[in-house]
Amino acid sequence: MVERARRLGAGRRAILAAPYLWLVAFFLVPLALVFKISLSRSAIAQPPYVPTFDFGEGLSAILDKARTFGLDAYRGLFADPLYFEAYLTSLALAGLATAIAVAIAYPIALAIARSDKRLRPVLIGLAVAPFWTSFLIRVYAWIMILKDEGLFNRALMALGIIDAPLPILATNAAVTIGMVYSYLPFVVLPIYAALEAQDESLREAAADLGAAPLATFLTVTLPLSATGVVAGALLMFIPAVGEFVIPDLLGGSDTMMIGRVMWNDFFENRDWPAASAGAIVLIALLVGPIVWIERRRT
Amino acid sequence: MTMFARRAALLAGFLFLYAPIALLVVYSFNASRLVTVWGGFSTRWYGALLANEQMLASAATSLKVAALSAALSTVLALMAAVALERFGRFGGRTLFVGALFAPIVMPEIVLGLSLLLVFVALDLPRGFWTVVAAHTTFSLGFATVAIRARLATLDRSLEEAAQDLGATPLAAFAHVAVPQLLPAIAGAYAMAFILSLDDLVIASFTSGPGSTTLPMRIYSQVRLGVSPEINAASTLLLAFGSLALGALAFVSWRRGEK
Structure with a gap:
């Protein structure tokens, strides 16, 4: 049964209006504008685009222009191998990093969920705390560790494992490490929440019925924590696909992730329609899987 | 999860999360200009920072x-x-x-x-x-x-x-x-x-x-x-x-x- 939408009283409307109007002005209108400019043509002007349609010109002018809708920026997006490759690289690196992060986060979350009840808040607090320290600085720390004369290479050389430094910085491997490290707290938290909420008696029942610990884990614990794993993976994957700082600082000049391409189009090439079209395609790419998962769940 | 596996997972996890941050802090007190070569304890970079x-x-x-x-x-x-x-x-x-x-x-x-x-x-x-x-x-x-x-x-x-x-x-x-x-x-x-x-x-x-x-x-x-x-x-x-x-x-x- 669907409850009918209620009409709010004047006081309540005023309370709702403040955050609502803020979001319309600073989130919904801007998004609409990105869409509009993605349909424009780029130009050497200030601002660097020629509007395809302008609401000030009256309906007939808008309809006239709508016929010649500028899909140039989108055509350019698909014609330009740089953009296509950037989307693929972003999805692949973010996907790989998310898979690794889930593999690392799961044992940590499980260990915390199975700890003494009084210790749990402290341990989960410690696991999540790095998320509240500067993102930029945590990425920067890895430059120090991974560069040729960095701590990782010097340690390996001191141990006699390698003779010459491994070039890790400025590769996709460094970007993957950086993403796993930066987003790990985001993945641990939902998995922990799912594991902590599990009823202990289910595992006891499995054990009473003769299941080995591994079998209990595979048939009871793991399936029951699937929602936490999916939530953690999505929380990391979505921002990681559009990541700019990590590929820019840890990647090489050939690590072209979509966030970086958009940044360059915006600040260096000054092709705002292309960057806007890139943003719209990125949103479509990311909203697609979320809607699909929501549908499957309900 | 056995007690040992639990402790190992926590230790490795927290080491991974905190070691890079700790390194950064330690090397901020490095006297050497070369970031990754230890040249003794110094607070000179904090002085430089406060003058910037x-x-x-x-x-x-x-x-x-x-x-x-x-x-x-x-x-x-x-x-x-x-x-x-x-x-x-x-x-x-x-x-x-x-x-x-x-x-x-x-x-x-x-x-x-x-x-x-x-x-x-x-x-x-x-x-x-x-x-x-x-x-x-x-x-x-x-x-x-x-x-x-x-x-x-x-x-x-x-x-x-x-x-x-x-x-x-x-x-x-x-x-x-x-x-x-x-x-x-x-x-x-x-x-x-x-x-x-x-x-x-x-x-x-x-x-x-x-x-x-x-x-x-x-x-x-x-x-x-x-x-x-x-x-x-x-x-x-x-x-x-x-x-x-x-x-x-x-x-x-x-x-x-x-």
């Missing part, structure tokens, strides 16, 4: 932006949380919820780009206030989550009792609910403050000349290579963040004890 006026000006800008945007964000978040928890199904709720929480997962570059386009279209000069508005939008969803979680657990009968005794709904909320919400409100403020202090991407799109934030300044130096001075700046920023986080943890722990 551009860095100090950016730090001041960042703190002001963070303080203001967090305040705006917390007030709006309290209203949004009340609307979501107390107003039932109102018209336009789905759009409201979507716009409120989308910035939490949306790539920052999309939010930054879209706000820049609006400021340019409206011919607003970009600077201090545009960054404040952008950061408020960015942190609003996080702050709402924090306040709403606590609001959902409040016992409504206390407010109802206040209303039975003649208080208006607004007065009952202000005198009964708000004091109970204070730790959550403080948490929301701290969260929004830290998010703003830390943001590079959105600030790069929305700031103008004269309103360069600390992460923007650090970023432009990091692109030129690692330097001990950046390590010192990072350590100070980490110390500041840890203090805020520690204070918050302490407050919520004290509340829990009572």
